[in-house]
Amino acid sequence: MGMEKGMWVFALLLCCFVYDGIVAEDPEHGHRTERISGSAGDVLEDNPVGRLKVFVYELPSKYNKKIIQKDSRCLNHMFAAEIFMHRFLLSSPVRTLNPEEADWFYTPVYTTCDLTSAGLPLPFKSPRMMRSAIQLIASKWPYWNRTEGADHFFVVPHDFGACFHYQEEKAIERGILPLLQRATLVQTFGQRNHVCLKEDSITIPPYAPPQKMHAHLVPPDTLRSIFVYFRGLFYDVDNDPEGGYYARGARASVWENFKDNPLFDISTVHPTTYYEDMQRAIFCLCPLGWAPWSPRLVEAVVFGCIPVIIADDIVLPFADAIPWEDIGVFVAEVDVPNLDAILTSIPPDVILRKQRLLANPSMKQAMLFPQPAKPGDAFHQILNGLARKLPHDKSLYLEPGQKVLNWTAGPVGDLKPW
Amino acid sequence: MKLPLFQSKGIRRAAVASRPPSSVSDGCSLSASAASSDGPVRSSASAFWLLLHALCCLISLVLGFRFSRLIFFLLFSTTTIYNSVPIFHATTTTTTTTTTTTTTTETITVSFHPSHHPPSLPLTNDTSNSAQSHVVVGRHGIRIRPWPHPDPTEVMRAHHIIDRVQSEQRRWYGLKNSRPVIVVTPTYARTFQALHLTGLIYSLRNVPYPLTWIVIEAGGRSNETASLLARSRVPFLHIPFPEKMPTELSERRQTENRMRLLGLRVIRDRQMEGIVVFADDSNVHSMELFDEIQKVKWIAAISIGILTHSESAEPMQQLSEEKQNSPTPLQGPACNSSGGLIGWHTFDSFPYAGNTASFVGDMATLLPGKMEWAGFVLDSRVLWKEAESKPDWIRDLDAVGENGEGIESPLALLTDASFIEPLGNCGKKVLLWWLRVEARPDSKFPPGYCRRDDRTIIRITRVVISIDGWNGLVHRGLKSVIFPTKRTTWIDTELELPTELVSKEHYQRRFLRADRFSRSWRNSEREE
Numbered sequence: 001m002g003m004e005k006g007m008w009v010f011a012l013l014l015c016c017f018v019y020d021g022i023v024a025e026d027p028e029h030g031h032r033t034e035r036i037s038g039s040a041g042d043v044l045e046d047n048p049v050g051r052l053k054v055f056v057y058e059l060p061s062k063y064n065k066k067i068i069q070k071d072s073r074c075l076n077h078m079f080a081a082e083i084f085m086h087r088f089l090l091s092s093p094v095r096t097l098n099p100e101e102a103d104w105f106y107t108p109v110y111t112t113c114d115l116t117s118a119g120l121p122l123p124f125k126s127p128r129m130m131r132s133a134i135q136l137i138a139s140k141w142p143y144w145n146r147t148e149g150a151d152h153f154f155v156v157p158h159d160f161g162a163c164f165h166y167q168e169e170k171a172i173e174r175g176i177l178p179l180l181q182r183a184t185l186v187q188t189f190g191q192r193n194h195v196c197l198k199e200d201s202i203t204i205p206p207y208a209p210p211q212k213m214h215a216h217l218v219p220p221d222t223l224r225s226i227f228v229y230f231r232g233l234f235y236d237v238d239n240d241p242e243g244g245y246y247a248r249g250a251r252a253s254v255w256e257n258f259k260d261n262p263l264f265d266i267s268t269v270h271p272t273t274y275y276e277d278m279q280r281a282i283f284c285l286c287p288l289g290w291a292p293w294s295p296r297l298v299e300a301v302v303f304g305c306i307p308v309i310i311a312d313d314i315v316l317p318f319a320d321a322i323p324w325e326d327i328g329v330f331v332a333e334v335d336v337p338n339l340d341a342i343l344t345s346i347p348p349d350v351i352l353r354k355q356r357l358l359a360n361p362s363m364k365q366a367m368l369f370p371q372p373a374k375p376g377d378a379f380h381q382i383l384n385g386l387a388r389k390l391p392h393d394k395s396l397y398l399e400p401g402q403k404v405l406n407w408t409a410g411p412v413g414d415l416k417p418w
Numbered sequence: 419m420k421l422p423l424f425q426s427k428g429i430r431r432a433a434v435a436s437r438p439p440s441s442v443s444d445g446c447s448l449s450a451s452a453a454s455s456d457g458p459v460r461s462s463a464s465a466f467w468l469l470l471h472a473l474c475c476l477i478s479l480v481l482g483f484r485f486s487r488l489i490f491f492l493l494f495s496t497t498t499i500y501n502s503v504p505i506f507h508a509t510t511t512t513t514t515t516t517t518t519t520t521t522t523t524e525t526i527t528v529s530f531h532p533s534h535h536p537p538s539l540p541l542t543n544d545t546s547n548s549a550q551s552h553v554v555v556g557r558h559g560i561r562i563r564p565w566p567h568p569d570p571t572e573v574m575r576a577h578h579i580i581d582r583v584q585s586e587q588r589r590w591y592g593l594k595n596s597r598p599v600i601v602v603t604p605t606y607a608r609t610f611q612a613l614h615l616t617g618l619i620y621s622l623r624n625v626p627y628p629l630t631w632i633v634i635e636a637g638g639r640s641n642e643t644a645s646l647l648a649r650s651r652v653p654f655l656h657i658p659f660p661e662k663m664p665t666e667l668s669e670r671r672q673t674e675n676r677m678r679l680l681g682l683r684v685i686r687d688r689q690m691e692g693i694v695v696f697a698d699d700s701n702v703h704s705m706e707l708f709d710e711i712q713k714v715k716w717i718a719a720i721s722i723g724i725l726t727h728s729e730s731a732e733p734m735q736q737l738s739e740e741k742q743n744s745p746t747p748l749q750g751p752a753c754n755s756s757g758g759l760i761g762w763h764t765f766d767s768f769p770y771a772g773n774t775a776s777f778v779g780d781m782a783t784l785l786p787g788k789m790e791w792a793g794f795v796l797d798s799r800v801l802w803k804e805a806e807s808k809p810d811w812i813r814d815l816d817a818v819g820e821n822g823e824g825i826e827s828p829l830a831l832l833t834d835a836s837f838i839e840p841l842g843n844c845g846k847k848v849l850l851w852w853l854r855v856e857a858r859p860d861s862k863f864p865p866g867y868c869r870r871d872d873r874t875i876i877r878i879t880r881v882v883i884s885i886d887g888w889n890g891l892v893h894r895g896l897k898s899v900i901f902p903t904k905r906t907t908w909i910d911t912e913l914e915l916p917t918e919l920v921s922k923e924h925y926q927r928r929f930l931r932a933d934r935f936s937r938s939w940r941n942s943e944r945e946e
Contacts, residue, residue, distance in 0.1 A: 221591035223584045249558040261568040337563035344575040348582040
């Protein structure tokens with residue numbers, strides 16, 4: 001009898017231990033941040049060093065250094081990724097000086113650095129500049145002709161990428177530069193089923209100055225008291241006096257529907273405490289402007305504010321590595337008048353989970369271009385993206401003398417030398 | 419002139435086959451169609467067209483938009499309509515909600531609203547290649563819902579979300595070991611008690627830490643106070659104090675000090691744990707105060723903003739100008755550059771010399787004392803008889819306030835005032851506001867809240883809140899206004915004060931002026 005009782009007690013104790021073991025493994029409630037689990041999230045922490053080799057072409061300085069010397073504002077605007085990518089690659093361990101063993105070839109041409117007096121880049125000479133650079137590398141090195149650019153990548157961070165125009169209609173009309181049809185494009189623009197987004201492009205975040213953002217951090221115990229925050233234009237009266245073109249009317253719709261709503265802290269006035277205010281807000285609106293992308297997304301992620309993305313069919317940066325659906329809120333442009341109902345009906349648990357995902361430091365790091373480069377930052381994510389495309393398909397390599405690209409395609413103005 | 423109608427090149431390209439484009443570029447004129455028609459009977463045809471033109475213009479005037487364009491579009495671009503019929507339906511429904519400038523363009527912008535099932539739109543931009551975006555380039559309408567104002571249920575839900583987020587933040591980043599808060603409030607039943615206590619109750623209900631509220635009432639427990647406390651949903655202790663609250667201000671201060679001391683004795687007797695805050699019922703407290711006081715070790719001082727107001731009605735404009743130019747006076751700790759306490763900022767009563775109130779209801783500025791109790795917070799262990807590691811610069815509570823006298827400020831509890839910790843960024847942050855607003859002691863309304871039903875509103879004289887017009891909207895700003903009421907017999911009565919308190923000249927100087935002023939006010943308001 002004693003033995004049986006002992007056995008029962010032992011079994012009971014065993015069950016208790018097992019049960020405790022299971023219960024104790026509940027990870028979510030105990031943690032302040034949450035790791036983006038699954039295959040997508042792990043990819044953020046990959047190290048590209050050793051997985052690929054990049055050869056950087058030596059172009060004459062008129063394509064890169066001289067342009068910066070002429071106008072150094074290019075280093076601070078949101079298109080500065082092209083310049084910093086070049087600098088990063090020059091001193092990165094993935095760089096190789098032997099082009100025979102390179103997997104990818106990079107051409108450092110700064111096409112988004114022809115600025116107006118106000119600081120906005122003019123894209124009119126960019127196609128010619130790019131074309132001239134490609135002609136140079138095609139004549140000086142044999143690697144372009146080997147694949148007609150299929151193992152080359154270019155950074156084109158302008159509004160509509162390699163379509164090289166700021167106006168969407170004209171950009172669509174031009175299409176991607178014909179010479180870049182086979183190359184991999186690293187661009188900020190991304191919209192599904194759009195002419196200016198190639199299938200295998202890598203979407204990157206726009207450049208936002210990391211030091212400036214980190215200088216404005218507030219203590220994490222500052223309570224978030226703003227529900228929705230946005231600062232920016234709603235109507236672009238200079239370029240779109242009638243209204244209805246800018247942002248496809250979505251920003252104007254936000255203003256008209258929510259200008260007197262106390263939950264929405266929205267205005268065109270840009271305060272000095274812009275970064276601090278974002279850290280006190282729960283949702284930050286990231287609506288489209290003339291192009292669907294904006295640096296607001298980067299700022300929202302860095303400051304822990306849940307991005308509310310109002311841009312139909314947008315392709316967000318590193319979409320294959322970052323699960324944006326879990327992190328941000330997507331609102332269709334038709335649903336903008338119901339934005340308050342949509343945001344208030346999100347269950348608080350979901351909101352808390354999104355905030356935990358955003359608090360993950362690897363998430364924030366992946367959106368930034370720090371100098372010098374840090375592990376897991378946007379430079380490394382670009383290299384990871386390039387590494388994931390390796391090895392190159394045998395069919396990309398052309399027979400000698402085989403020509404696929406049409407060097408005379410495109411508007412006549414593009415064919416002029418730069 | 420730019421055409422808002424035909425922005426998309428696609429439409430232009432598709433429609434060009436069926437319509438002469440030049441007809442649209444003119445205004446109301448039908449010259450192109452007239453040219454194309456080219457009838458033999460020129461004069462009658464032109465007369466007919468002229469008539470039609472005039473008719474179109476008249477209709478346009480009535481409708482408010484260019485009627486002729488609509489007609490031509492509908493008449494001459496049948497092909498586009500066929501392809502875009504489902505979208506056309508979509509646009510007509512949305513027009514009713516949009517309130518942008520020209521309604522014409524809304525009806526005509528056919529393909530510009532992305533519908534739920536995106537049909538392949540041959541009209542639109544991508545004539546050059548096959549990739550078609552779901553979203554369309556061109557002019558879109560601005561969607562505005564019929565009632566673009568906040569919905570209260572949604573606002574409440576948003577506040578609930580904000581609450582959850584903040585409590586989660588507090589859980590992660592806030593204090594791990596927060597101490598409960600003990601609030602000591604001396605009060606007495608009077609006209610404005612409900613006003614002040616309700617504000618204080620709301621402040622205390624928002625405090626995120628466990629709270630005990632010790633309310634000491636002068637004149638014993640009254641029903642009004644008891645009912646307010648019962649409804650407050652804050653854990654409280656209602657302690658009676660036998661004396662009634664005097665009218666004379668200096669005596670009033672002493673009584674309040676004795677009441678606070680009684681409260682401190684209660685804390686000691688019950689061995690309550692926590693941080694003691696002295697919240698007078700008419701003061702205004704910020705929520706950051708309760709977060710900041712968690713940092714106290716033994717005794718700390720914080721900055722109070724002093725909101726004085728003048729009861730005198732005449733030199734009104736001058737005082738408000740002065741107030742705009744001078745900064746708000748503070749009372750609080752002063753620090754050196756390394757954050758150590760070196761002294762105190764006190765209220766400068768010099769500008770008010772000779773014009774200070776001596777009793778409540780006096781027509782002069784009500785000033786704070788040298789060191790207000792509200793500017794100090796203590797840990798309750800300061801009051802206990804035996805507390806471990808209690809420093810020797812703290813005196814025992816029994817040693818002070820013997821013989822039933824009060825103590826002026828918590829500084830009397832210490833032998834050495836230099837050990838006081840300055841809080842709130844070393845006194846730079848104002849965490850609470852001192853304010854004394856009372857009705858006249860002879861205000862004939864029963865203590866409690868005002869009834870608005872028969873417009874018998876309490877006569878509020880000498881009030882900090884200014885009342886605008888007849889509705890009682892409260893403005894910021896310092897004005898004294900008299901509410902006209904149905905029964906206006908009070909305005910002309912004299913203030914009934916104990917005669918030993920006030921000398922005759924004092925009375926004449928102060929109150930006759932007031933009555934003249936009140937009469938002139940009443941007359942001026944009647945004139946409006």
